[in-house]
Amino acid sequence: MKKLIGLALLAWGLWAPVAVAEVEEGGVVDVFAVLQKDKVDPGQPFKSTPLLRGPNCSLNLAQLLTAVKSHYHRDRDEVVYLIRGHGLLVMAGKEYEVRPGHAYLVPKGTIHSFVNLGPDAAVVLSVFSPPFDGRDRIFVED
Numbered sequence: 001m002k003k004l005i006g007l008a009l010l011a012w013g014l015w016a017p018v019a020v021a022e023v024e025e026g027g028v029v030d031v032f033a034v035l036q037k038d039k040v041d042p043g044q045p046f047k048s049t050p051l052l053r054g055p056n057c058s059l060n061l062a063q064l065l066t067a068v069k070s071h072y073h074r075d076r077d078e079v080v081y082l083i084r085g086h087g088l089l090v091m092a093g094k095e096y097e098v099r100p101g102h103a104y105l106v107p108k109g110t111i112h113s114f115v116n117l118g119p120d121a122a123v124v125l126s127v128f129s130p131p132f133d134g135r136d137r138i139f140v141e142d
Helices: 002-012 031-037
Strands: 046-053 058-064 067-072 077-084 087-091 094-098 103-106 112-116 122-129
Touching: 031 046, 031 058, 087 103
Parallel strands: none
Antiparallel strands: 046 058, 058 122, 067 112, 077 103, 077 122, 087 094, 087 112
């Protein structure tokens, strides 16, 4: 079943290959420059671009045109900071309207989703600890 879900996600472009910012561990990345060069495709509801990676955490840039369905991370905590747009975060059954400047912590194992409420892509920075491997996103039925 997990393989079928993974194949479906690949078909939808949720885990499509993305350009990775070439930054050495401990380096600096210009998030807005990456955002200008690596925009989400209008036919793709979600795009995640790895930015930085260290031994204990990673930083990803995510662009959300529509929504990210309910899911959890089995082995990782996630801290999310909203840069642009606004949306509805549902976390552990509670709803939060989030806007630029809002940050939230998603402890590992916590079911969460995000619905973009604006006309343009919502843009967030996500810090994962331990580093995100692209596989620890387990979708659940709403």
